[in-house]
Amino acid sequence: MSVLSKCREALLCLRAGRVTLPYPAQPRPTPPRFRGRPIFNAAKCIGCAGCANNCPAREILVVDLCQEIRVIQYLGRRCTFCGRCAEVCPEKAITMSRDFETATPQIRDLRQRLDLFMSTCQRCGRCFQAPSPLEQLKLKGYRFDDVEHERWIFRSKAFLDSDATVDDIPIELD
Amino acid sequence: MLKNLCQKMFGRSLWVYHANSGGCNGCDIEVLNVLTPYYDAERFGIRLVGSPRHADVMLCQGPALRATSPALRRAYDAMPAPKLVFAIGSCACGGGIWYDTYAVLGPVEMVVPVNFYIPGCPPRPEAILYGVAVAVGLVDRKVAPVQFKQVEFPIPQYHPADLRGDGELVVYEKAERV
Numbered sequence: 190m191s192v193l194s195k196c197r198e199a200l201l202c203l204r205a206g207r208v209t210l211p212y213p214a215q216p217r218p219t220p221p222r223f224r225g226r227p228i229f230n231a232a233k234c235i236g237c238a239g240c241a242n243n244c245p246a247r248e249i250l251v252v253d254l255c256q257e258i259r260v261i262q263y264l265g266r267r268c269t270f271c272g273r274c275a276e277v278c279p280e281k282a283i284t285m286s287r288d289f290e291t292a293t294p295q296i297r298d299l300r301q302r303l304d305l306f307m308s309t310c311q312r313c314g315r316c317f318q319a320p321s322p323l324e325q326l327k328l329k330g331y332r333f334d335d336v337e338h339e340r341w342i343f344r345s346k347a348f349l350d351s352d353a354t355v356d357d358i359p360i361e362l363d
Numbered sequence: 364m365l366k367n368l369c370q371k372m373f374g375r376s377l378w379v380y381h382a383n384s385g386g387c388n389g390c391d392i393e394v395l396n397v398l399t400p401y402y403d404a405e406r407f408g409i410r411l412v413g414s415p416r417h418a419d420v421m422l423c424q425g426p427a428l429r430a431t432s433p434a435l436r437r438a439y440d441a442m443p444a445p446k447l448v449f450a451i452g453s454c455a456c457g458g459g460i461w462y463d464t465y466a467v468l469g470p471v472e473m474v475v476p477v478n479f480y481i482p483g484c485p486p487r488p489e490a491i492l493y494g495v496a497v498a499v500g501l502v503d504r505k506v507a508p509v510q511f512k513q514v515e516f517p518i519p520q521y522h523p524a525d526l527r528g529d530g531e532l533v534v535y536e537k538a539e540r541v
Contacts, residue, residue, distance in 0.1 A: 231511035245460050246453070266470065294504070306513045
């Protein structure tokens with residue numbers, strides 16, 4: 190009886206097959222909504238520091254090196270990969286990658302550092318987002334009433350497709 | 364090469380001791396998941412032992428707390444001399460998101476020297492296996508620090524003097540970036 194039950198158990202174990210995944214030899218795909226390491230795209234970043242203000246772990250540091258250069262540094266030590274920075278980024282410069290193979294003997298390997306060229310506020314002297322070309326023109330002394338540079342005025346092509354909405358509600362007046 | 368690989372895989376069988384110094388138990392579940400038949404960590408000779416005196420590797424989870432850090436230090440001192448410490452999870456790597464509260468001292472490297480960091484909250488079982496494989500020497504590490512420096516002003520600056528043309532077609536002559 191005991192030998193029979195052992196044989197049956199052995200058959201069951203043989204039928205179960207092999208479940209061990211060949212992971213380090215072969216790559217393993219992640220689930221579709223998996224959030225891995227955040228990747229910072231410096232070409233899109235405008236340096237608004239919204240990610241640093243919203244990071245629950247306070248892991249994104251913003252330092253103004255001088256009047257023109259702002260440094261955004263992601264240290265990645267205690268990052269919980271919550272995806273909050275990617276959510277609040279107005280320019281979608283941060284994407285949550287599916288990269289989970291981040292084990293490293295040195296913790297500084299996880300660091301990402303962006304040196305951004307910013308403009309300087311004329312009043313307080315701190316960095317702010319670079320002005321648009323129209324604002325740059327104003328900084329150079331251009332004025333809209335300057336007749337010589339009249340073609341720089343942005344003329345609106347929009348038009349009203351109906352008449353003005355005055356008098357469309359009859360109001361009884363005494 | 365195969366001999367070298369076998370030597371690396373079987374010659375140094377790592378016995379791990381599992382020390383949680385106050386984490387939320389998420390990393391513990393992932394570490395125990397590594398030991399299941401699906402991610403069979405005993406392929407690499409990894410075996411869970413119950414005492415730090417038998418262990419080669421200490422797996423640290425959770426930050427160094429004010430209450431548990433002396434016990435963590437004693438467990439580290441009790442391990443025999445060639446010893447490794449793996450910090451698993453964002454709490455052990457950097458202190459977790461409650462890194463600045465009164466009970467948390469910080470990452471475990473404030474108490475014991477850490478040899479390998481496996482970030483994640485919690486790290487996947489594959490990430491833990493990958494960290495072990497990096498430590499054993501089976502695979503190479505993939506991450507490196509990234510630095511980006513902007514060298515030129517990103518917005519082109521125009522001047523009215525560079526404007527040519529009339530009417531419909533207007534051409535900026537110098538549109539290069541300044």
